[in-house]
Amino acid sequence: MSYRTRLSLLILLDSIIVSTAIFIASWVVYPFTSVINMNAIIISAIALLLFHHLFAFIYKLYNKVWSYASVGELVAIVQAVTFSVLAAGIVMYLFNDYALYRRALVVTWMLHIILIGGSRFVWRIFRDRYIKQNRNQKRTLIVGAGSAGAMIARQLRNEQQNTELSPVAFVDDDVHKQKMQLFNLPVAGGVQDIPTVVEELDIEHIVIAIPSLQNGELEKIVAFSNKTKAKVQMIPKIEDLMTGRVSVSNLKNVEVEDLLGREPVKLDIDAISEYVTDSTVMVTGAGGSIGSEICRQIMKFTPKKIVLVGHGEFSIYTIDMELKQQYGDADIEIVPVIADVQDRERIFEVVNTHSPAIIYHAAAHKHVPLMEYNPHEAVKNNIIGTKNVSEAADTFGINTFVLVSTDKAVNPTNVMGATKRVAEMVIQDLASRSKTKFVAVRFGNVLGSRGSVIPLFKKQIEQGGPVTVTDPEMTRYFMTIPEASRLVVQAGTLAKGGEIFVLDMGEPVKIVDLARNLIKLSGYSEEEIPIQFSGIRPGEKMFEELLGEDEVHPGEVYEKIYVGRTMQVDKQLFLDLIDSFEGYDKTELKEKLMAIVFMEKTYMSVKGS
Numbered sequence: 001m002s003y004r005t006r007l008s009l010l011i012l013l014d015s016i017i018v019s020t021a022i023f024i025a026s027w028v029v030y031p032f033t034s035v036i037n038m039n040a041i042i043i044s045a046i047a048l049l050l051f052h053h054l055f056a057f058i059y060k061l062y063n064k065v066w067s068y069a070s071v072g073e074l075v076a077i078v079q080a081v082t083f084s085v086l087a088a089g090i091v092m093y094l095f096n097d098y099a100l101y102r103r104a105l106v107v108t109w110m111l112h113i114i115l116i117g118g119s120r121f122v123w124r125i126f127r128d129r130y131i132k133q134n135r136n137q138k139r140t141l142i143v144g145a146g147s148a149g150a151m152i153a154r155q156l157r158n159e160q161q162n163t164e165l166s167p168v169a170f171v172d173d174d175v176h177k178q179k180m181q182l183f184n185l186p187v188a189g190g191v192q193d194i195p196t197v198v199e200e201l202d203i204e205h206i207v208i209a210i211p212s213l214q215n216g217e218l219e220k221i222v223a224f225s226n227k228t229k230a231k232v233q234m235i236p237k238i239e240d241l242m243t244g245r246v247s248v249s250n251l252k253n254v255e256v257e258d259l260l261g262r263e264p265v266k267l268d269i270d271a272i273s274e275y276v277t278d279s280t281v282m283v284t285g286a287g288g289s290i291g292s293e294i295c296r297q298i299m300k301f302t303p304k305k306i307v308l309v310g311h312g313e314f315s316i317y318t319i320d321m322e323l324k325q326q327y328g329d330a331d332i333e334i335v336p337v338i339a340d341v342q343d344r345e346r347i348f349e350v351v352n353t354h355s356p357a358i359i360y361h362a363a364a365h366k367h368v369p370l371m372e373y374n375p376h377e378a379v380k381n382n383i384i385g386t387k388n389v390s391e392a393a394d395t396f397g398i399n400t401f402v403l404v405s406t407d408k409a410v411n412p413t414n415v416m417g418a419t420k421r422v423a424e425m426v427i428q429d430l431a432s433r434s435k436t437k438f439v440a441v442r443f444g445n446v447l448g449s450r451g452s453v454i455p456l457f458k459k460q461i462e463q464g465g466p467v468t469v470t471d472p473e474m475t476r477y478f479m480t481i482p483e484a485s486r487l488v489v490q491a492g493t494l495a496k497g498g499e500i501f502v503l504d505m506g507e508p509v510k511i512v513d514l515a516r517n518l519i520k521l522s523g524y525s526e527e528e529i530p531i532q533f534s535g536i537r538p539g540e541k542m543f544e545e546l547l548g549e550d551e552v553h554p555g556e557v558y559e560k561i562y563v564g565r566t567m568q569v570d571k572q573l574f575l576d577l578i579d580s581f582e583g584y585d586k587t588e589l590k591e592k593l594m595a596i597v598f599m600e601k602t603y604m605s606v607k608g609s
Contacts, residue, residue: 010062011053017115018052019045022088025107036104040096048088048108055080074117081112137166138204141197141230143221145172145180145187148235149209153183168201191221198228207251208234222254226520254521271493273301275358275400282307282356284341284389285363287315290404290446293485294360295319299326305333307354310363311340341385351392358492361389362404364420369537371416375589379581382419383574387426394434400492403427403440405500407477410442418593422574424500429571431498439495442502443484444477457515461522465529467515470536475508475543490561500564508543573599 022045030036056062059076085105093100140156142149153167169188172178177187188197197203206225208218218234225232233251281298285291286308292315298306306323310316320336327334335354339346341363351359364382365371371378386403393401405424408417424440431438445453453476460467479487483503491501512531519529536542573596581589 007062013119014052014056014116015049017119018049018084018112021111021115022048022104022108025104025111026101028107029101029103036101037096037099040092040099041101041104043095044088044092047091048084051084051087052080052112055083073120077117077120078113081109081116085109085112138164139168139202140165140205140207141188141194141201141203142167142170142185143172143191143194143206143208143225144210145170145174145177145182146210148211150182152207152209152235153185157183165205165207168203169197171197191224194221194224195227198230203228203230206230206232208232208254211235218254222517222521226517229525231523232521268490268493272489275493276301276303276489278302278304279357280305280307280354281358281360282309282351282354283360283362284309284385285361285404286310287312287319288362289481290443290484290488291360291362292319292322293481294362294488295323297482297485297489298360299323299330299332302330303332305335305354305356307335307337307350307356309337309339309341309350311338313338341389342380344388347388348392348395351389351396351398355396356398358400358402359389359393359398360402360404360488360492361386362488363389364404364423366406366416368408368414368416371419372414372537372590373586375415375419375586375593376581378415378419379577379589379593382416383422383426384578386423387574387578390427390430390438393436393438394430398436400437400495401427401439402488402492402495403438404488405440405442407442407444407502412594412597415590415593418590418597421597422577422593425571425574428498429574434497437495437497439491439497440500441488441491442500443487444479444503446479446481446484453511453514454518457518458522461519461524461529466532467519467529468532468534469512469515470534471542472510472512472533473542474511474536476511477508478514479503487561494561494563502562502564570599 022041026036026041059080061076061080085108089100089105092105142152149170149172153170156163156165156167167183167185169186170177170182171189171191171194172187173190175190178189180187188201194206198206206228208221208225210217210221213221222232232254234254236252276298281303283291283294283298283306286295287310291310295306295308308316308320308323316336316338320334323334337350339350341347341361363385365374365378390401390403392398403423406417406420408414409421409424410417412418412421427438427440430436457467487501487503491499494501515531516526519526519531522529577592577596581592584592
């Protein structure tokens with residue numbers, strides 16, 4: 001219906017109601033009497049009609065979408081009707097020898113509100129109850145009957161033409177809300193009742209509408225939801241809502257990252273601002289998963305310049321364009337640099353040219369099975385690359401150097417872990433004799449990063465399975481990309497020199513449980529997407545550690561951040577390897593790496609005795 005047609009129909013409908021209401025009211029109040037001056041009633045009716053349309057336009061009664069009408073629209077009707085009846089009463093008083101039919105005007109006021117308001121709201125009732133039933137919508141259960149749940153219910157009802165979800169009921173653990181109704185929808189029980197409610201009400205879709213879930217609560221809700229066949233979604237996290245990046249109606253699928261079961265790391269904003277704001281920052285591996293997120297975190301603190309160093313042209317182009325698009329209005333110089341950390345001369349040139357105050361070294365080969373087959377490349381990138389960048393930092397007097405390391409560097413059984421441990425040895429050696437503060441940050445497995453298990457599982461699920469898991473008992477520590485990057489940034493503020501920082505990542509997670517959750521959250525059962533155990537791959541461990549026994553330092557240095565003891569290193573161990581590694585075959589090189597790590601532990605034991 002066009003706006004002109006709609007406006008004409010509303011004006012015609014109101015005119016009929018307004019013109020007849022005062023006559024009906026007069027007959028109701030003064031039936032079968034001749035005390036009424038009919039001329040005054042007719043004049044009052046004309047005045048009422050004119051004043052009603054005047055106030056209707058003032059309060060925009062003809063510009064409202066009445067299918068979505070609520071309390072605000074009802075208030076506008078009351079205001080327009082009240083002022084039009086008062087104005088008509090004044091006209092009646094003047095043209096009726098200063099007599100006023102008060103009761104007739106009160107009844108007229110009531111009839112206007114009932115008939116005008118009713119004519120608007122009847123369309124909404126018709127739309128909600130009948131048009132909706134004719135559409136093939138999915139019956140939806142909302143978890144959480146608080147303000148967010150109410151907003152979701154109202155949004156879904158108001159957007160019925162544009163959404164496939166139809167709210168049917170709520171569940172909430174607040175016993176005071178259970179058995180109550182919200183938007184005419186029952187609060188049918190608590191979280192533990194989800195399987196029963198889904199079965200009884202034939203629910204096809206579950207929406208988790210609690211933006212500020214505490215530790216482990218989401219995992220509990222998802223566990224009960226996974227006992228049903230309903231699809232599960234959730235509203236965005238509270239920090240995304242507070243920053244205005246998304247609205248409460250932007251539903252998202254529950255990701256495995258959401259089920260880590262711990263609060264995110266909180267940054268010491270003042271400390272980071274003090275050493276990042278207005279400084280020049282350099283990030284190697286800036287196009288990678290961790291490196292690019294470090295760049296995003298750093299940009300929030302307004303550095304003077306950020307130098308994006310990477311070997312891959314496209315990845316550096318991508319992060320460069322992203323940062324310039326998002327922070328183009330900020331006075332931050334963004335410098336993309338194509339350089340290989342293995343190219344010593346080029347790295348020294350870059351550091352000398354830009355003189356960064358802080359270097360975050362995230363460039364590395366990290367894929368365990370691939371490095372087992374390519375140990376020489378692991379040595380060149382992870383050890384020699386680290387040596388080049390760290391020695392450039394030392395040579396040019398950089399304030400802080402932060403190495404991104406891994407939990408696989410603890411008692412390593414694979415090439416990747418061993419090369420990262422040797423990289424730590426390189427910076428720990430420099431830390432003992434340099435004015436630059438050298439520190440390392442160890443991560444567990446980073447969910448969603450390139451080469452991590454989650455993208456692999458998702459691809460296998462998309463292809464119809466099976467999902468391959470190495471061993472049913474294998475466990476890993478997990479963290480998200482933002483968590484990992486925040487830890488790197490925070491470590492720079494805590495650095496004194498030689499430390500190894502680690503994050504309290506909670507309890508290790510079984511890989512098979514991760515796979516099961518991902519299958520269910522993707523909308524499948526294990527019958528549809530089976531799990532297949534493939535056996536442990538070369539170099540893999542059943543479980544990982546974050547600190548070795550000789551590195552443990554009790555107590556947190558910052559919330560959820562621990563630090564290993566500063567250690568002395570025999571640099572001749574890794575210098576000999578660097579000089580001769582190209583002469584070894586793959587097997588010999590791995591043996592040499594393991595021997596270095598073992599000799600380092602022996603050396604430390606001898607030094608400590």
